[in-house]
Amino acid sequence: MIFKAVLRVVSKLLIPPIMLFALYVQFHGDFGPGGGFQAGVIFASAFILYALIFGIDNARKVAPAWATRTLLSLGLVLYAGVGVAGIFLGGSFLDYSVLAEDPVIGQHLGITLIEFGVGATVSGAMITIFFIFAHQDG
Amino acid sequence: MIAAHLPALQVVIPLMAAPLCVLLRRPVLAWALTLAVSWVVLAIAVALLLQVLETGPVTYPLGNWAAPWGIEYRVDLAGAFVLVIVAAIGAVVTPYARRSVEHEIPRDRIYLFYAMYLLCLTGLLGIAITGDAFNLFVFLEITSLSSYVLISLGSERRALTAAYRYLIMGTLGATFYLIGVAMMYMMTGTLNMADLATLMPAVADTRTILVALAFLTVGISLKLALFPLHLWLPNAYTYAPSVVTAFLAATGTKVAVYILIRIFFTIFGGVEVFRINLIGDVLMGLAILAMVSGSAVAIYQNNVKRMLAYSSVAQIGYMVLGISFATVTGLTGGIVHLFNHALIKCALFMALGCVFMRIGSVNIRDMAGLGRRMPVTMASFVVSGLSLIGVPLTVGFVSKWYLVQAALEKGWWPIAVLVLLSSLLAVIYIWRVVEVAYFRPAPEGGPAPAEAPLSMLVPMWLLTGASVYFGIDATRTLEVAGGAAAFLLRATP
Numbered sequence: 001m002i003f004k005a006v007l008r009v010v011s012k013l014l015i016p017p018i019m020l021f022a023l024y025v026q027f028h029g030d031f032g033p034g035g036g037f038q039a040g041v042i043f044a045s046a047f048i049l050y051a052l053i054f055g056i057d058n059a060r061k062v063a064p065a066w067a068t069r070t071l072l073s074l075g076l077v078l079y080a081g082v083g084v085a086g087i088f089l090g091g092s093f094l095d096y097s098v099l100a101e102d103p104v105i106g107q108h109l110g111i112t113l114i115e116f117g118v119g120a121t122v123s124g125a126m127i128t129i130f131f132i133f134a135h136q137d138g
Numbered sequence: 139m140i141a142a143h144l145p146a147l148q149v150v151i152p153l154m155a156a157p158l159c160v161l162l163r164r165p166v167l168a169w170a171l172t173l174a175v176s177w178v179v180l181a182i183a184v185a186l187l188l189q190v191l192e193t194g195p196v197t198y199p200l201g202n203w204a205a206p207w208g209i210e211y212r213v214d215l216a217g218a219f220v221l222v223i224v225a226a227i228g229a230v231v232t233p234y235a236r237r238s239v240e241h242e243i244p245r246d247r248i249y250l251f252y253a254m255y256l257l258c259l260t261g262l263l264g265i266a267i268t269g270d271a272f273n274l275f276v277f278l279e280i281t282s283l284s285s286y287v288l289i290s291l292g293s294e295r296r297a298l299t300a301a302y303r304y305l306i307m308g309t310l311g312a313t314f315y316l317i318g319v320a321m322m323y324m325m326t327g328t329l330n331m332a333d334l335a336t337l338m339p340a341v342a343d344t345r346t347i348l349v350a351l352a353f354l355t356v357g358i359s360l361k362l363a364l365f366p367l368h369l370w371l372p373n374a375y376t377y378a379p380s381v382v383t384a385f386l387a388a389t390g391t392k393v394a395v396y397i398l399i400r401i402f403f404t405i406f407g408g409v410e411v412f413r414i415n416l417i418g419d420v421l422m423g424l425a426i427l428a429m430v431s432g433s434a435v436a437i438y439q440n441n442v443k444r445m446l447a448y449s450s451v452a453q454i455g456y457m458v459l460g461i462s463f464a465t466v467t468g469l470t471g472g473i474v475h476l477f478n479h480a481l482i483k484c485a486l487f488m489a490l491g492c493v494f495m496r497i498g499s500v501n502i503r504d505m506a507g508l509g510r511r512m513p514v515t516m517a518s519f520v521v522s523g524l525s526l527i528g529v530p531l532t533v534g535f536v537s538k539w540y541l542v543q544a545a546l547e548k549g550w551w552p553i554a555v556l557v558l559l560s561s562l563l564a565v566i567y568i569w570r571v572v573e574v575a576y577f578r579p580a581p582e583g584g585p586a587p588a589e590a591p592l593s594m595l596v597p598m599w600l601l602t603g604a605s606v607y608f609g610i611d612a613t614r615t616l617e618v619a620g621g622a623a624a625f626l627l628r629a630t631p
Contacts (some may be wrong), residue, residue: 080150086201087143093200094197
């Protein structure tokens with residue numbers, strides 16, 4: 001579809017706002033609707049749109065297999081890491097209140113980091129699943 | 139400080155190690171990390187068991203949210219026993235895995251294998267530790283999804299169909315469980331098991347709860363492969379990689395049996411669940427059918443792995459039979475058989491993994507003369523086989539003794555006879571392998587297979603030795619299993 005000028009131009013225009021919107025959903029998640037899962041899916045959809053228009057091989061150059069897998073695993077490490085940090089700071093596992101001096105700030109910090117981990121894992125997983133189905137590679 | 143957090147660390151350590159395996163990528167590093175983690179996990183499980191024996195149930199509020207609102211981890215004697223079983227099998231299988239996995243799984247996928255293996259371990263441990271009915275579902279899904287992947291890694295293409303079939307049946311089972319949990323939530327407004335137990339007697343007679351109980355029982359019976367819902371099991375065990383079969387056969391179905399025990403004796407602990415709803419009779423009937431038909435079908439199998447898979451169906455029958463007695467002796471027999479069967483089956487499948495590595499087949503015809511060519515492996519197979527049959531001085535005898543006693547206590551001697559009959563059938567299918575391996579001449583020509591590497595023999599013999607040791611001195615296991623059974627049944631008057 002790389003030869004269709006309209007698709008090419010429109011998708012190029014759309015991809016940055018999609019990513020930006022993903023980040024908005026990500027960081028707005030602890031105040032309103034949204035959160036890591038939705039943000040991760042939206043973020044991944046930007047890559048999927050790119051792959052649909054410009055081809056799988058070009059998209060794989062942007063997001064190689066090692067990068068998406070690293071993203072996927074780092075998200076989970078971040079999530080569990082925040083939980084373990086709670087233990088080391090004297091609370092129980094996933095206790096956010098001890099993450100900062102003020103428990104309220106601690107709760108905000110905790111949920112933001114956790115959701116960031118979720119977002120990273122979900123977007124990594126979504127991109128990986130798409131490439132596996134599209135290209136039959138890892 | 140760490141001691142208080144053991145319940146969380148029990149699950150979190152393998153969970154964190156799984157993505158680290160993906161980041162490490164190198165097969166050796168991934169294996170080394172898995173090995174370290176599996177032994178740490180075993181140490182934690184043993185520490186928890188000792189703590190529970192000393193002080194009674196241990197609870198842990200996740201995120202410091204107090205119990206019926208937050209997720210609570212709750213370790214009682216039954217849970218701690220299952221934790222030790224799963225962790226011990228994990229710790230013994232991992233050293234065995236290195237050579238076997240190198241042999242059976244493509245090199246570029248080995249790190250993914252270990253990541254999935256750790257996730258599966260996480261899920262199994264989580265099921266045993268959680269005190270929350272919905273959290274249990276989450277861990278059940280972690281276990282199931284990772285075991286579908288593990289099974290599909292088998293070297294034959296049929297592994298994919300086997301995994302797919304297991305996926306369909308497993309998803310059905312998990313969905314049924316979730317429907318049951320949702321119905322209980324509808325009637326009681328809580329997901330915490332202890333809380334459910336206190337609220338259950340008031341609503342136990344409503345139709346919603348009866349339907350919930352039916353969904354829970356059928357869903358978990360699918361997961362534990364109770365006859366006639368066992369159809370996914372033989373193919374899944376046959377075509378999975380050897381390590382995966384050894385690990386899942388020893389842990390997967392055991393943990394599902396544990397869930398069934400939790401549902402009947404903790405969640406429905408205040409209700410005499412077996413007397414009102416015919417559930418006890420149906421379970422007992424199916425357990426007996428499983429015992430006899432599983433053993434009978436096993437006799438006709440030529441693939442030894444498939445033979446042992448059918449034998450697992452029969453052995454699951456023993457465990458469910460123990461549950462369906464709903465007496466302390468019966469439940470003790472069922473719970474102790476979780477441990478005993480885990481030792482036996484893991485050792486047997488490990489022996490087959492060694493055989494597969496050296497002769498490239500687990501078909502009974504290709505095993506001719508193997509007793510002389512791989513004496514150490516086959517000797518372990520024979521000892522574990524005797525234990526499977528239930529010969530005195532092995533663990534198999536201990537559990538069957540308790541089951542027969544439980545049947546006689548109730549005066550149901552035909553059931554005791556059927557247990558013995560099923561053991562006699564086990565003699566036949568184990569003897570078929572022994573006869574071929576020891577009394578048939580090895581095929582002429584071709585290179586003679588060597589003995590399996592030491593890193594595979596030692597874990598196998600550890601389990602074989604344990605199945606003899608705990609057969610001679612069963613006081614420790616029976617003390618824990620008996621204590622767990624008494625604790626679970628205390629709620630029922």
